[in-house]
Amino acid sequence: MTGSLVQHHHAKYTDDLHFWRSWTKGKDPILELGCGHGRVTIPLARSGRQIVGLDVDWNSIQFLKSELRSDNEDLWKRIDIIQADMLHFQADCVFGSVIVPCNTYSILTAQDRQLLLGNVTLVLQKKGLFIVSVPNPYRIKALHGNLWGIDIDSEPDLETVFTHPETGHPVQVNSRLAATSDGIRWDWLYEQLFPDGRIERSIQSTEHKLCSLEIYLREFREAGFKKIALLGDFDGADYDEGAPYLILVGEKDL
Numbered sequence: 001m002t003g004s005l006v007q008h009h010h011a012k013y014t015d016d017l018h019f020w021r022s023w024t025k026g027k028d029p030i031l032e033l034g035c036g037h038g039r040v041t042i043p044l045a046r047s048g049r050q051i052v053g054l055d056v057d058w059n060s061i062q063f064l065k066s067e068l069r070s071d072n073e074d075l076w077k078r079i080d081i082i083q084a085d086m087l088h089f090q091a092d093c094v095f096g097s098v099i100v101p102c103n104t105y106s107i108l109t110a111q112d113r114q115l116l117l118g119n120v121t122l123v124l125q126k127k128g129l130f131i132v133s134v135p136n137p138y139r140i141k142a143l144h145g146n147l148w149g150i151d152i153d154s155e156p157d158l159e160t161v162f163t164h165p166e167t168g169h170p171v172q173v174n175s176r177l178a179a180t181s182d183g184i185r186w187d188w189l190y191e192q193l194f195p196d197g198r199i200e201r202s203i204q205s206t207e208h209k210l211c212s213l214e215i216y217l218r219e220f221r222e223a224g225f226k227k228i229a230l231l232g233d234f235d236g237a238d239y240d241e242g243a244p245y246l247i248l249v250g251e252k253d254l
Helices: 002-010 017-023 041-046 058-070 110-123 137-147 213-222
Strands: 030-033 051-055 079-083 095-100 124-135 157-163 170-180 183-193 199-209 225-231 245-252
Touching: 002 058, 002 157, 002 170, 002 183, 002 199, 017 041, 017 124, 030 041, 041 051, 041 058, 041 079, 051 058, 058 079, 095 110, 110 124, 110 213, 124 137, 137 170, 137 183, 137 213, 213 225, 213 245
Parallel strands: 030 051, 030 095, 051 079, 095 124
Antiparallel strands: 124 245, 157 170, 170 183, 183 199, 225 245
């Protein structure tokens, strides 16, 4: 049940969709790693793109497949769905672009990133693009310093309220941050409020690893991405320490 609440919670976020459409234009087919419930996958396909969505989570894959079956635009002709681990996947074709939206890349350890970059270079065409978005590493470092030693059971902040897609009951979404030994953990606490006063709670957690711009760049270059663009938001602003995001766009050199 938590998965459907997470999907419903994030489904209305569309601020980055124009970015993925723009930067992958002319770079079909697209491989999206960590496609989840298809928040980015489906809009790209609706814009006429050929895309493969890959995710390890069976529930997310089943949800995405059900969305495609109920769609009247025949998106099956432009979307292939694969259930696999992005660190160990195999592909039958090469891609014009490989994308990792939704800050997924920042949950990977250094060893994981090395494995992923190795896989990506194998399936990416020459001059193909590898694009990832992560929270600004300067902000993650600052948050970690501010939160270190603070009680993780502190009161969460109310983020939003939405209607449960199946029961129609209100769902409160609270969030909180905690410093871990090597990163920042985001907890989203979902509370479904029943008319009789009962509360059904579930939690979804994501941990973003401490890293630096310099390390990300070095890893990209060592993997064969010599031409790298650095952006700070989805409108194409240059990256700096105050930007909300770090978006890396690497072009495969060989």
